[in-house]
Amino acid sequence: MAETISNLSRKEQVIRMAAELFKEKGYSAASMRDLAQKLGIEAASLYSHIKSKEEILRTLCFDMAADFRASLLEVEKKNVSAREKLRLGIIGHVKVMARDLTASAVFMNEHRHLSQPYLRDFLLLRINYINRFKTIIEEGVSSGDFKKDIDTKLAVMTLFSSLNWMPAWFSPDSTIEPEKLGEQLSDMLINGLKQKV
Amino acid sequence: MAETISNLSRKEQVIRMAAELFKEKGYSAASMRDLAQKLGIEAASLYSHIKSKEEILRTLCFDMAADFRASLLEVEKKNVSAREKLRLGIIGHVKVMARDLTASAVFMNEHRHLSQPYLRDFLLLRINYINRFKTIIEEGVSSGDFKKDIDTKLAVMTLFSSLNWMPAWFSPDSTIEPEKLGEQLSDMLINGLKQKV
DNA sequence: CCTACCGATCGGTAGG
């Protein structure tokens, strides 16, 4: 029992350390010997906790994907306007990222190093998530919440570009709370920078 | 003479092919043997055109940086409102990226693999560029073009996040012109998605 | 979790 518990937490340690290393140097440039050194063990010993380097990447990418999916599902259930759904969806996304900025950065920048068929599965999850945000924006255009003449594809790509780069420049010891940041991003996207006249 | 010309164009071929490879697989995962194969020569032969793998990365990153810098300088010279400067700056940035989307992607995602002191120099160039956009936004807040209560740092990070991810999803055979795309991005940032009431 | 080790591949050089 105690052994199972400590094995689990050791495995989690390995994955967390690996996430930091993958974020810092990139997946390919991060070696298993680097990782072992960070943990104070020999490289060969890593393999009693994980099956392969790529298994770590898979865990990081698909766990984050599941969290994003769950967050969006909650928002979709709500009976609110498209504008409010978009706002809540953005805040939810930011909150999920803020829970683990390191894993978020790996999710964003290193997923391309997944091999098949995992890469394909990952990309399908991602396109599905993005399309569901696109649907919300389209609902907003139909309902009159948003302008008729916007390019919804461009809007949704702009949104995700902004969202996904957060891990790169959002400092974990920043004073701003994720909720507040999500609110500001949402406001900027919906209302723009322009002074109302 | 003819030798110099053909050497130059061969070197450019090497760099262009390398850019494609770096974009596709990432700098670390892209091997010099991959690159040689794409060019139909032996790996060792690459070194009569370039000094090292990193020299290629340096060329790609610093050439793009120079182009962005030149574009912004042109805009800063103009005697127009902050809102117009921001608009022109965005369009200029998009145009520079559109001239070479592959090199732009490498510039964005692979610069971290530069070694010192090049990495430091690169980051200084980038922060300078971003700060000059931030100054334009601050001018707009002072002049009343933009809202008083915006977080200018967040605004400029949002802007660059959107801009810089363009190479990842903008298809080169897209029907939309860079100028038009820059215009739309600029409009979205300044006016937002919201329907005017 | 360790020692000992493997085959593969890396960026790059010597010499032509």
Add this chain to the structure above:
DNA sequence: CCTACCGATCGGTAGG
């Protein structure tokens, strides 16, 4: 631009 080759490092296994 090639052949021949180098030392270093890679992810991972065997066996304890």
